[in-house]
Amino acid sequence: MDKAYNPQTVEEAIYKMWESGGYFSPRKARGKPPFSILLPPPNANADLHVGHAMYVVEDIMIRYHRMKGDPTLWMPGADHAGFETQYVYEKHLAKAGKSRFDFDRETLYKDIWAFVQTNRGTMENQLRRLGFSLDWTRNIFTLDPKIVETVYQSFKQLFDEGLVYRDKRLVNYCTKDGTGFSDLEVLYVQRNDPLYYIKYGPFTIATARPETKFRDTALAVNPKDKRYKQYIGQTLEIMGLLGPIKMTVIPDPHVDPKFGTGIMKVTPAHDPHDFELGRQFNLPVTPIIDFRGKMDFSWFLNPIPGIKAAPIPGIEKYRARAEKYHGKKVAVVRPLMVEDLKADGLMVKIDEAYSHRIGTCWKCGTVIEPLPLEQWYIKVAPLAAEAKKAIETKKVTFVPKRFEKTAKQWLTNFHDWNISRQNVWGIRIPAWRCVDCDKRQETGDRKEHWIVTEGNKPEKCPACAGTDLVQDTDTFDTWFSSGQWPFATLRATGDKEKTADNKEQTAAKEKNDYEYFYPTSVMETGYDILPWWVCRMLMLGIHLTGQVPFQTVYLHGLVRDAQGQKMSKSKGNVINPLKMVDQYGADALRMALVFGTGAGNDQALSEDKIRGMRNFANKLWNIARFIEMSEPAGKDSGNPEDSRNQTKNAEIPLYDETMHKELKNSSDKRIISETNMLVSGVTKDIERYRFSDAAQKIYDFAWHTLADVHLEKNKERFKSGDAQAIAVLHHVFLTILRLLHPFMPFVTEEIWGKLPKKTTDPLIISPWPGNTK
């Protein structure tokens, strides 16, 4: 054995041995409860970051259960990550001076598909580098036909049940990325903007968005506000930048009399709250900002033919203004309007230090425009109620427990979920409109209707038998498909079982993965995607399968830099997990992430800490070297090559029951009993998801009890060839290797292979230790 442990030289070979040995695949067996985890599928097109390395927690559970002999499945996968991937690809295109609009839909999709395929392998190999014992024979992708099939079916079922509906309302629209989002993708930031006080007929109103004022359709006051009460119901003519407008005063209890002047202008087309008011009071939805984020005055400049507007005095001035504003971006137009308001004497005052929260695109930072658009929505309330009930009845439990409350809060507050995205990269929504019916709808003949299928284009319209059918161009929100991940994946795998290698396996083979492993045991992921993913899997999973998708949710925290700062490229404090693996070995990184980390809490990760764990791996290595040197045969032979010699191994006295009964030496007795305590302690910790405690116990015992104390104290006995002393040491150390294997799989496996023992099995499938009796 070399003087120091070199992870670089052994890790790859060991992983290959595990993978080709088939040890990652579950051995289904009757009578044994299975243990299963689905890897949260990383984006197919991106490299892993340290956060992904936290999945080590899953590997710990998986390896532990595998060693316990449970039929254990850890399923890998990749996420097409719809919008995000398209975003990355568009950046890629931009570098080449192109945009997505240079391609037709099919070409763009194909190109992104190719782009993703070339990148996908990188991410998967990185998972291997981290030592993750994933069953690659079941590797799956969110766009695999079987997954897509399930997603279609789910959509159709929800549609048939009335839980999916189509509606035109204000969506969170990013005018730069050209798509709408659900509420969760809107990132609110605190910002300072001027608050304009504008003369509005007899009133003054305060607004941060003067540009929407052209399409105000009402004024709202608090019905309890004595100042304005008498105006409620009145219709007033108000002078604006484009001439007079008629507006009715409506009551709205949400208006805060203390804010601004206590009067709120109502723009149903561009404010979610106003939109709701509009529905209540039957106000028209009249947009003035288009989907590119530009001002649209065509309604003023080109009035609908046939409708004659009353002549407006000063129309020329107004026309010139409208032309000036038309087609320009909001940010450009706002100052122009402010000037014109001042010129007309309508600007009362400007409060420059107005701080408010404003919605931005989570990806590109553009201000989100609420714009009226037809989208597919999921009626969340009934699904959320089922999910909440599952939490309350403990069908699903959370570690740490406090996230139960967070989850329930989310489930209470969700609005209906917009699942339409104006992207190409994704699963296209299987819904068609009948063109003929649409025409009839225009004349008010019939309501619009959609034909939803399980993916196939319908042959004809069930209403009018028309064959001119047009598919919705939108794709599903990525989270709609990943929200079905647990059952979609298990239904897609497992029916191609390898040849059974024992009778039990044959018996269990009849059951496919879904029947066998669903519901999964644990869902382990970062707490930051609790609402996006965990809650949605609960809602969709429970509703569509009648069972919770997983029994326990374990949430880990964010990995931050050594000073506890959030890692970001701009700060330059990003730790690249693969670089750490190259430098210190996967075991060191894994241990560093688990050691001293509380579940659900963010952690600070430093290179020093990783180095410290690398030192621990080396310590283990040297304990092994010491044992090897102390073994009788090793003493006689001066040839280091003999250490791998099986004949020699056979001569080593191995610890067994007989020897245990005959133990006399107090030092030996004590270390054995301490080892037994360690075994039960570590086992208990893992069962209770207290991985940090388990890791610390093993670390402390191996280094400070076994190496520092027992080994030093008994050095003379080992050197003099005391067979019992050596056998005890050997036994204790093998036990440590087994306990530590889930945490540091490579170094333990490597050492395991070098030490004599009764079995020839690799450590990965050797049994979890129990107490020595």
Next chain:
RNA sequence: GGAUCCGUAGCUCAGUUGGUAGAGCGUUGCGUUUACAUCGCAAAUGUCAGAGGUUCGAUCCCUCUCGGAUCCACCA
């Protein structure tokens, strides 16, 4: 406005049935011809944010205060 988390050794953090405080890294001193300098031995430093309360006893439970962070919410 609501919710959550954190404030423990110089730094980063563990500490779940409440019983005289722990780890990693760092620091100091000593040591080392064969397990390991990616080391060993020894050592130092803590009013466990503050104040009350419950208790025989609180870092741990309750209340409040002060500081730091995060998430949510239709203040135009």
